[in-house]
Amino acid sequence: MQDTIIQLEGIGKSFKVAKRSAGLVQAAKALFVRDYNVVEALKDISFSIGKGEIVGYIGPNGAGKSTTIKVMSGILVPDEGSCQIMGYTPWTERVTYVKNIGVVFGQRSQLWWDVPVIDSYELLKDIYKIPRQMYEDNLRMLSETLDLAEFIRTPVRQLSLGQRMRCEIAASLLHSPSLLFLDEPTIGLDAVSKLAVRQFIKTINKEQGVTVILTTHDMADIEALADRILMIGKGTLLYDGSLEQLRGRFGVQEKESLDEMIVQLYKEHQI
Numbered sequence: 001m002q003d004t005i006i007q008l009e010g011i012g013k014s015f016k017v018a019k020r021s022a023g024l025v026q027a028a029k030a031l032f033v034r035d036y037n038v039v040e041a042l043k044d045i046s047f048s049i050g051k052g053e054i055v056g057y058i059g060p061n062g063a064g065k066s067t068t069i070k071v072m073s074g075i076l077v078p079d080e081g082s083c084q085i086m087g088y089t090p091w092t093e094r095v096t097y098v099k100n101i102g103v104v105f106g107q108r109s110q111l112w113w114d115v116p117v118i119d120s121y122e123l124l125k126d127i128y129k130i131p132r133q134m135y136e137d138n139l140r141m142l143s144e145t146l147d148l149a150e151f152i153r154t155p156v157r158q159l160s161l162g163q164r165m166r167c168e169i170a171a172s173l174l175h176s177p178s179l180l181f182l183d184e185p186t187i188g189l190d191a192v193s194k195l196a197v198r199q200f201i202k203t204i205n206k207e208q209g210v211t212v213i214l215t216t217h218d219m220a221d222i223e224a225l226a227d228r229i230l231m232i233g234k235g236t237l238l239y240d241g242s243l244e245q246l247r248g249r250f251g252v253q254e255k256e257s258l259d260e261m262i263v264q265l266y267k268e269h270q271i
């Protein structure tokens with residue numbers, strides 16, 4: 001493996017969720033006595049990722065993918081375990097750490113909703129203290145390759161999902177991070193936008209050596225991009241290997257069967 005850039009050891013994270021019963025009486029009771037369920041989102045997760053890899057992080061709904069990305073990007077503090085990324089512990093050195101990473105959550109926007117996209121970019125330039133020349137060079141490159149010119153002056157709330165996702169990806173790369181976390185970056189995109197986003201991810205990985213961790217439910221994303229798959233189910237890491245190894249194990253050749261193979265793997269692990 002290339003130089004290790006990410007090292008997770010025994011990461012665990014639980015959430016306490018308040019139990020809520022239906023009805024007014026129960027709601028009134030809950031004001032005085034709180035009852036909780038504990039959700040074990042991550043259990044003893046360990047893996048390492050090398051510089052320049054594109055890793056597909058997959059698993060069914062509620063498996064713990066976004067929670068892992070949030071831990072790795074410093075948004076969430078785990079209950080146990082250690083996480084070293086480029087020499088940083090993400091949640092303790094967040095301010096300097098985030099200058100080295102880009103994060104896209106497909107389900108959430110990092111752009112200011114009511115202002116033109118370009119104004120959000122200018123704000124990000126100030127927040128990340130991006131030198132003017134680097135900002136202008138990156139903006140030009142991102143705008144050309146993601147084809148943003150047509151809507152870069154439009155407020156985010158008026159953009160289509162695909163247009164917004166292209167703007168989000170550009171926003172995450174303005175500061176030239178060497179590590180990119182993409183949480184469902186192709187969610188809801190049409191075929192053309194999906195291909196454009198996939199091609200773009202390949203290009204920044206090949207040409208700039210950006211390491212990419214990608215969560216997705218679209219197995220075609222995995223097929224097009226990931227050299228390696230990490231599969232998680234019910235908070236536990238279940239598979240770490242290449243797509244070819246996984247195919248070999250199930251004797252699957254056809255592209256169409258990839259989803260079925262994943263479902264089979266989920267079943268094998270009873271998730």
Ligand SMILES: Nc1ncnc2c1ncn2[C@@H]1O[C@H](COP(=O)(O)OP(=O)(O)OP(=O)(O)O)[C@@H](O)[C@H]1O
Nearest residue numbers: 015017039041059060061062063064065066067068
């Ligand atoms: N803030 C939170 N409070 C309570 N429970 C949470 C919270 N965030 C996540 N969980 C729970 O932790 C588990 C893992 O959630 P997570 O969002 O990491 O899953 P995921 O693999 O990203 O799922 P999906 O594919 O549906 O996006 C789920 O059971 C979820 O309900």
